[in-house]
Amino acid sequence: MxxxxxxxxxxxxxxxxxxxxxxxxxxxxxxxxxxxxxxxxxxxxGHEHYASLAKENSVKIMPLVPTRGIIYDRNGKVLADNTPSYSLDLIPEQISDMDDTLQRLQKLLDIPPDKIDLFEKQRKRQKRFTSSSLLLNMSDDELAKFAVVRPYFPGVDIRTHLVRHYPYGDLAAHVIGYVGRINEAEMKDLPLAEYRGSTHIGKLGIESSYEQILHGKTGYAEIETNVQARSLNTLSENNPEPGANLHLTLDIDLQKTAFDALEGYNGAVVAIDIKTGGVLVFASRPGFDPNPFVVGISNDAYKALSQSDDQPLYNRALRGLYPPGSTIKPFIALAGLEYEAISAPQKLFCPGSYQIPGTTHKYRDWRKGGHGSVNMNQAITQSCDVYFYRLAGLLGIDRMHAFLQQFGFGEKTGIDLSGEKSGLVPSRQWKQEHKNRDWALGETLITGIGQGFLQVTPLQLARATATLANRGNTVMPFLVDKIVSPNGTQAPPRPARQTIPLHSANIDSVIEGMVNVVHSDRGTAKSIGWGIPYQIAGKTGTAQVFNIKQNAKYNENAIDFKLRDHALFIAFAPVDDPQIAVAVVAENGGHGGSIAAPMAAKVIKQYLHHLKAAHEN
Known part of the structure; x- marks a missing residue:
């Protein structure tokens, strides 16, 4: 209602x-x-905060990768540089069918599957609009093949990059090293800001030891981008600082002489400038070509290197451990004089073997009939084993251990390379800790001729020889002489030299014997002493690879090559003003006098010839 x-x-x-x-x-x-x-x-x-966020959404900070420093030898020859190289790059966003594109490229350019797999891993870590390299260091044939069909591959193009190049290949691979792609484990340990945008890092040798200096400092650019994060414009740049150039003490021509001299043998040659400690030669054979490691070595090629019986990837000069054989005798002789266990004129009788009183085991001399009565000079000259068995017994292992350590045996030299091995100078304590047994007198005797547990590296032998030539002033080996950067030139820090307290007359006695090794009629290396206007002091060595039974006879021609004795030789010259010290190890070479000594002589003669020519000019 x-x-x-x-x-x-x-x-x-x-x-x-x-x-x-x-x-x-x-x-x-x-x-x-x-x-x-x-x-x-x-x-x-909130103006400042949100303005910053807005800027970050429109401006990206892009890293500018520095140019890697160049490595030179002592004469200015390039050992490692950066060369333009062509790469095949793909931009996934512009490719409609990636699988089809990769299959066609693989067929066209014969790309191995492992490179396809590497590209896929790299692509997944990047944005779709950024390019990824499928092939690096393309050959002329590959460039020509792709150029013909380029229109049929949208999103695929050829770009130019700087790639590390080693012009001397295997000649200096162990000392220079190489660079390779940064892996995930390495990236975790690297400073992120400095390596953002970098793809390669030093993996071995100088490239690794001086990585931070060679790499340089990364620069940055402010890039204006759109909402898809694509670059529109460069707003500002903070230029990168290129890596410093390294000038080494290495002489690449001398290195080649040493490397070629080793042909037919695995082994090492190390030569040191006695005045400075700079390493002139650091050769390890066999070597390997480092260039494939830069662009990505194939699985098959790496497998062939890593599984080879000759171990071409192994740096014998730095890490090879060998019994020094008779090359240790000058140092044992000097120890005998310094500890007054014997005098230089004193004669000891060598009948061809030596027996510890009360035992039946014979410690044989290399000369079956013996050397008769010999003094120290004659014992060094003829490399009489019995003399040094008896001298080792007079010294004892404790004094030998202490004395050899003063010359750097049994410890790392401190050279500016990573991975060096320290070798071994045995002692009573060492044997108890590692073998759980007491030291035996027989082990003292064979240590006196450079056998038994005693192990040295070629670098240690060269350093000890240089220190002896320097009359007890220790020589500290190094490879990098100076670092040249945009900020100036500097030398790496050098450790302080030390002096071994030695009597001058004792040094003279030992060196006199070493001179006779090369320049006397009965010297074991007399073949290298003819026709030179200066004197070389040297010592031959032969190191057993396996033990010979008491009554067995060593027959070089009847055993496998790999079981033959190693040939060694140490030397320095000229005797009156020492300039260069050399150590040679030729694996399975047999005789130091006939195999290793001529190798060292080639290095010495070439270096002193060039040194004389330089002084005359």
Whole structure:
């Protein structure tokens, strides 16, 4: 009925409508106030923060990778540089069917599967609009093949990069090393800011030991981008600082002479400048070509290197451990004089073998009939084993151990390369700890001729020889002579030299015997002493690879080549003003005098000839 419903009442309706208007007004006012507060916060309080975020959304910081430093030899010849190289790059965003594209490229350019796998791993770690390299260091044939069909491969192009190059290949691979792609484990240990954008790092040799210096400092560019993060414009640049150039003490021509001299034998040649300690030659044979490691060596090629019986990846000059054989005798002789266990004129009788009183075991001399009565000079000259058996017995292992350590045997030389081995000078304590047995007198005797547990590296032999030539002033070997950067030239820090307290007359006696090794009719290396206007002091050595039974006879021609004795030789020259010290190890060479000594002579003669020519000019 009319009038029974409140909605028909005008007063009630107006009141309800007014209430709704007031509520709406308060809601609108409240929301407006919140909006005003928020605007004030955004425009005033949070302006700096949000402006920064907005800039980050529109500006990206892109790393600028520095150019790697160049490595030179002592005469300015380039040992490692950066050369332009062509790569095949793919941009995934521009390729509609990646699998089909990769299959066609693989068929066209004969790309091995391992490179396809490497590309896929790299692609997954990058954004779709960035390019990834499928092939590096493309050959002319590959470039020509792709150039013909380029229009049929959208998103695929050829780009130019700087790639590390080693012009001397295997000649200096062990000392220079190489660079390779950074793996995930290495990236975790590298400073992220400095290596952002870098793809390669030093893996071996100088490249590894001086990585931070060679790498340089990464620069940065501010790049304006769109919402898809694509580059639009470069706003500013902080240029990278190129890596410093390294000038080595190494003489690559002398290195080649040593490397070629080793042909036919695995082994090492190390030569040191006696005056400075700079390493002139650091040859290890067989070597390997480091260049394939830069662009990515194939699995088959790496397997062939790593599983070869000749171990071409092994740095024999730095890590090879060998019994020194008779090359240790000059140091044992000097120990005998310094400890007054014997005098230089004193003679000892050599009947061809030696027996410890009360035993039946014979310690044989290399000459079956013996050398008769010999003094120290004659014993060094003819390399009489019996003389040094008896001298070792007079000295004892404790004094031999202490004396040899002074010349750096049994410890790392500290050369500026990683991975050096320390060798071994045995002692009573060492045998007890490692063999759980007491030291035996017979072990003292064979230590005196460089056999038994005694082990040295070619680098240690060269250093000890240089120290002897330097009359007890220790020689600290190093490879990097100077570092040249945009900020100037500097020399790496050198450890302080030490002096071994030795009597001059004793040194003269030992060196006289070493001179006779080369320049006397009965010297074991007399073949290298003819026709030179200076004197060489040297010592031959022959180190057994396996033990010969007591009554057995060593027949070189009847045993496997790998079981033949190692040939060793140490030398320095000229005797009156020593300039160069050399150590040679020719594995399974048999005789130090006929095999190793001529190798050392080639290095010495070439170096002194060039040194003389330089002085005359």
């Amino acid at each position: 009319p009038g029974t419903y409140p909605f028909n009442d005008n007063a009630v309706g107006n009141r309800l409508f007014l209430q709704r208007i007031v509520a709406a007004f308060f809601v609108i006012t409240l929301l407006s106030a919140a909006l005003i507060v928020r605007l004030i916060y955004l425009q005033v309080v």
